[in-house]
Amino acid sequence: MFYREAGDFKTSYRDDGQTFPIRLDRWGYYAILAVAFLVVPLVIDSYWANAVLVPFLIYAIAAIGLNILTGYAGQVSLGTGGFMAVGAYAVYKLMTAFPGVPIVIHVLLAGAITAVVGMLFGLPSLRIKGFYLAVATLAAQFFLVWLFNKVPWFYNYSASGQINAPERTMFGWAVTGPATTASAKYLVCLCFAVALAWVARNLTRGSVGRKWMAIRDMDIAAEIIGVNPLTAKLSAFAVSSFFVGIAGALLFAVYLGAAEASEAFGINKSFLILFMVIIGGLGSIFGSFAGAAFLVLLPVFLKNVLVAQFGWPTDLAAHIELMIVGALIVFFLIVEPHGLARLWALTKEKLRLWPFPH
Amino acid sequence: MEFLYASEILLNGLMAGVMYSLVALGFVLIYKASGVFNYAQGVMALFAAMTLVGIMEGRVPFAHLINATFGVHVSSFGWTVPGLFAIALTALIMVGLAIAIEKLVLKHLVGQEPIILFMATIGLAWFLEGLGDVMWGADVKVLDVGLPQGISETVETATNNWLGYGFFIDRLDIWATLIAAVLVAALVGFSQYTKQGRAMRAVADDHQAALSVGISLRFIWIMVWSIAGFVALVAGIMWGTKSGVQFSLSLIALKALPVLMLGGFTSIPGAIVGGLIIGMGEKLFEYFVGPMVGGATENWFAYVLALLFLVFRPQGLFGERIIERV
Numbered sequence: 001m002f003y004r005e006a007g008d009f010k011t012s013y014r015d016d017g018q019t020f021p022i023r024l025d026r027w028g029y030y031a032i033l034a035v036a037f038l039v040v041p042l043v044i045d046s047y048w049a050n051a052v053l054v055p056f057l058i059y060a061i062a063a064i065g066l067n068i069l070t071g072y073a074g075q076v077s078l079g080t081g082g083f084m085a086v087g088a089y090a091v092y093k094l095m096t097a098f099p100g101v102p103i104v105i106h107v108l109l110a111g112a113i114t115a116v117v118g119m120l121f122g123l124p125s126l127r128i129k130g131f132y133l134a135v136a137t138l139a140a141q142f143f144l145v146w147l148f149n150k151v152p153w154f155y156n157y158s159a160s161g162q163i164n165a166p167e168r169t170m171f172g173w174a175v176t177g178p179a180t181t182a183s184a185k186y187l188v189c190l191c192f193a194v195a196l197a198w199v200a201r202n203l204t205r206g207s208v209g210r211k212w213m214a215i216r217d218m219d220i221a222a223e224i225i226g227v228n229p230l231t232a233k234l235s236a237f238a239v240s241s242f243f244v245g246i247a248g249a250l251l252f253a254v255y256l257g258a259a260e261a262s263e264a265f266g267i268n269k270s271f272l273i274l275f276m277v278i279i280g281g282l283g284s285i286f287g288s289f290a291g292a293a294f295l296v297l298l299p300v301f302l303k304n305v306l307v308a309q310f311g312w313p314t315d316l317a318a319h320i321e322l323m324i325v326g327a328l329i330v331f332f333l334i335v336e337p338h339g340l341a342r343l344w345a346l347t348k349e350k351l352r353l354w355p356f357p358h
Numbered sequence: 359m360e361f362l363y364a365s366e367i368l369l370n371g372l373m374a375g376v377m378y379s380l381v382a383l384g385f386v387l388i389y390k391a392s393g394v395f396n397y398a399q400g401v402m403a404l405f406a407a408m409t410l411v412g413i414m415e416g417r418v419p420f421a422h423l424i425n426a427t428f429g430v431h432v433s434s435f436g437w438t439v440p441g442l443f444a445i446a447l448t449a450l451i452m453v454g455l456a457i458a459i460e461k462l463v464l465k466h467l468v469g470q471e472p473i474i475l476f477m478a479t480i481g482l483a484w485f486l487e488g489l490g491d492v493m494w495g496a497d498v499k500v501l502d503v504g505l506p507q508g509i510s511e512t513v514e515t516a517t518n519n520w521l522g523y524g525f526f527i528d529r530l531d532i533w534a535t536l537i538a539a540v541l542v543a544a545l546v547g548f549s550q551y552t553k554q555g556r557a558m559r560a561v562a563d564d565h566q567a568a569l570s571v572g573i574s575l576r577f578i579w580i581m582v583w584s585i586a587g588f589v590a591l592v593a594g595i596m597w598g599t600k601s602g603v604q605f606s607l608s609l610i611a612l613k614a615l616p617v618l619m620l621g622g623f624t625s626i627p628g629a630i631v632g633g634l635i636i637g638m639g640e641k642l643f644e645y646f647v648g649p650m651v652g653g654a655t656e657n658w659f660a661y662v663l664a665l666l667f668l669v670f671r672p673q674g675l676f677g678e679r680i681i682e683r684v
Contacts, residue, residue, distance in 0.1 A: 123669075127668065131473055132619060132623075136619070136661075138661050139658065139664070142657050143658040143662055145657075146657050146658050150651065150653075267612070271480060271484075274480070310426070315496060316422050316423065316492065320492060322487055323492065326485025327485050329478070329481025330478050330485070333467065333481065334463070334467060
């Protein structure tokens with residue numbers, strides 16, 4: 001009833017191969033985009049921006065990045081936090097070294113630098129696989145965070161060892177620094193998230209994405225049918241790190257404003273983003289958004305219910321959150337390994353046939 | 359003098375390595391018998407140590423939660439439990455935990471890829487960490503089951519008379535080394551010479567074949583996770599006595615991972631040798647190279663060493679050769 005395909009004719013291969021083949025679905029996405037770009041910036045206040053929407057968009061970018069590596073190319077990485085730190089420190093160095101250049105270029109360059117670092121740490125993936133590789137990526141996590149803490153050049157010899165985002169403007173609006181408005185923060189992150197999601201969606205649909213998936217499903221067989229594992233794996237690491245680097249740059253420059261490597265980009269951040277990918281759905285762009293939304297909203301929800309309603313202490317709520325997230329991870333891995341994205345797809349299937357059960 | 363100081367560091371590193379090996383052993387046991395790479399091993403050590411302190415001090419479990427829900431103020435029963443009895447009780451709880459994990463998690467994940475199982479144990483680690491905190495509170499706890507602590511004066515005077523330089527060695531480290539050695543010997547003996555141990559190795563070799571000769575897979579898994587829980591308890595006691603029972607204790611699991619990568623996931627001797635190499639290597643690296651690069655190299659040295667090593671020998675020192683077929 002809701003998802004009717006009747007009358008939804010396609011007369012060319014182009015139509016047949018589009019991202020959202022159902023017309024209603026497509027319009028739904030356009031409507032969401034229109035609301036996100038035109039309505040939300042007008043009504044957003046700083047609580048919604050700082051507690052929900054900006055972290056959601058930034059983590060969604062990071063989750064897409066990790067999903068490309070883990071969900072599409074099958075290389076599990078626990079070094080996401082370290083790569084986010086690379087993005088953050090790269091954008092910081094660029095912002096302070098070249099103040100005249102627009103911030104968007106800095107963020108993109110920070111992504112490119114992270115891509116190079118990611119490829120470097122991705123090199124061992126040619127020899128080692130599975131959880132040997134997962135553990136090996138921890139080397140990136142610990143080494144990079146240590147490096148940013150210990151080498152004063154990275155934090156411009158500041159006394160506190162922190163990095164602070166200087167104020168930079170775009171079209172006359174402050175987008176970093178303390179003067180930034182909620183809607184400016186939100187719009188910058190939204191533009192990046194939408195553009196990167198579009199890039200990721202089309203990359204994974206094309207020949208590059210299919211090579212990644214071939215490597216994921218069976219790497220030796222993929223090699224035999226002519227996929228070069230070297231280029232496939234390294235491109236997955238590069239693209240993934242590019243996304244993660246941009247997420248790290250935005251997290252530091254736009255969202256936090258100040259950061260310290262071991263606090264903001266510790267191992268827990270790596271796990272958090274891995275959990276977003278698992279709960280959202282491995283190998284799905286929509287799933288990255290769903291997982292990020294879920295794990296950003298869960299603490300806010302628990303805080304509102306447990307702390308504000310029941311009057312429980314904050315630390316207890318935090319511990320219960322740990323339990324819930326842990327249990328959910330196990331639950332999703334057992335019951336629905338394709339995560340929220342699969343649940344949403346099933347709902348759509350049902351809605352297409354509703355009210356008929358079969 | 360320089361040389362003697364370096365050898366003191368080496369010795370301390372070796373004993374730290376024994377502690378890493380102890381945690382790594384828990385990993386190897388579970389991996390060998392069920393192909394599960396158990397990331398939660400470190401949190402299990404933390405959980406065991408927390409439970410042990412909780413029982414010894416007679417704390418009320420979930421006191422925090424009960425207080426918040428019912429608005430009361432309960433904290434402890436008002437009794438204390440002697441160390442050995444508390445250890446036995448904790449061991450029982452760890453067996454219960456093993457059964458619960460098998461029933462709720464592992465049973466449903468049979469035949470999944472190892473990496474899925476690995477991620478499930480990361481989820482398990484978060485859950486257990488939250489559970490431990492809710493049950494016993496997140497405060498730093500002092501654990502004292504009567505193990506000797508402090509600088510060993512006998513060693514210091516002996517080395518002073520003999521070499522003219524007193525070695526500073528913690529008595530707890532010596533005891534930990536001894537206990538770890540006994541535990542390793544017992545585990546090796548168990549897996550080599552008992553019926554259950556042979557069954558365990560059979561399961562490790564081939565699940566299907568083991569099932570077809572009448573070995574109960576589920577019993578073996580519960581047994582192995584119980585043993586891992588017991589090893590976690592021993593590791594938790596050692597590390598808890600040394601540095602207090604707190605969150606950072608669960609991070610020793612992270613230290614045990616490179617130990618395993620170096621030694622090979624499937625090898626008990628590998629875990630021991632790997633632990634010794636890492637413990638020794640990181641202390642010496644910190645001593646010789648640390649001052650040049652700003653210190654705190656212990657955070658990453660083990661990982662980078664393991665990573666570089668794996669590039670040349672992907673199966674680790676003693677691991678089985680990985681053979682792949684299409």
